[in-house]
Amino acid sequence: MDERAFSAGQAFLLSAKLFWTHKLFGAVKDEVRTASPQPKTLADVAKVLSPSTTYAYFEWFERHLQKMKYSGRYGLVPHADGLRRDLLARLDVNSPLVQVDPALPMPDYYTSVDVHQHPGGVWSDELAGFVYEEGARSTTPAMGVKHADLHQRFTDLIVSEGKPKRILDMGCGFGKSTRPFYRDLPEAEVTAVDLAAPCLNVAGVQASQDQARNVRFLQKNAYETGLPAGSFDLVTSTMLLHEMPPEKIEATMAEAARVLAPGGRMVHLDFHMLPDAFARFIHYGHAVRNNEVYMEPWAEMDIAALLRKQGFTDVTIAPFAEADNVPPDAWRFPWTVISATKAA
């Protein structure tokens, strides 16, 4: 595939996605806003939107723009496939910063669905880390190219409350959530874990380019890390929890409690707080259309109660602004920060 055609084909999709984010979503929202009587429950919203042609287009575009992004003629997967040898040559399989574990079992919930409609998921193909990295540039189109800001803002928020020395980033992917920590806190030791070796390898390339010495990427399961008990001051994750079934979330929180030192803080960024029935309807629809099977059960979980039951204190659940000027009527994820402290 020629690079110019790939770039134009992807630019077209992103532009269509922006239209979807602002115009189509705005039109759908208006249909609900002007409905009479005002829908109050999920079922009410469904009653307004199910017969709506605008909503059918909204749904179609949500599913198919993402599908075309990954799988179409100018899709990320065929594009990476065409560059296979070059891309593999960019990976440093002997990087001292990365430890993969080919024997690590992949959980069923993880392998049975291709989340984000990424064929083969982020774990099965050696190139999946590159594909995911490229794809992540346009997941939150309302913010355009400034997606990196989201992770930086989250790190800034945590650091504003104190500088942790020993940090664990669970479900680090290709290291986008880890990077602001190892760069902004050179004194800290950062450990990042993920199930996907192809993503960890890409994270390693970036960290070497950054000349980072204070980070390591380990192929491990977040809810069974095998890391020493009480060995971290901060456990964090970004967009990990919604990918897990409730019992694994519970196990992940218990694992965080185990590896945290007494008084240590746990802060997760994910999609959780849904202010009204419309937001809920749109989010659950997104989950179905984007192959995010566990998004809905996670949003329905009483996470605060679970954390208190597990012995955490100072539990807070708060909305998170992913950018400075979030347009009020554009589609967006329900960003939420979930934090808690391990009792001292």
Added chain:
Amino acid sequence: MTDAPSLGPEQQFFADPALDRMMGVVMAMAQELYVTRDRLRGLETLLAEKGVVSTAALDRAPTEAEARARQDDLKEFVGALLTPLLAQKTSHG
């Protein structure tokens, strides 16, 4: 694209599944069109850089003669594009 094994039918959003499928065709075509437009722009930029054509000359409004010549072409183009909307047979049977 290689023929991948079937993973099962796609989700349906319109009352008539024909529309779901047709939207896919329309969007693939629109994407191709944009890729071609982009290539053309690239070609023009290169040609202009080499002094073969001038972008200003390409962008100016067509002369009357050009506009007339375009009419026939356009009539054929639009006819071919929109005739299917009339849903008429072109053979007996």
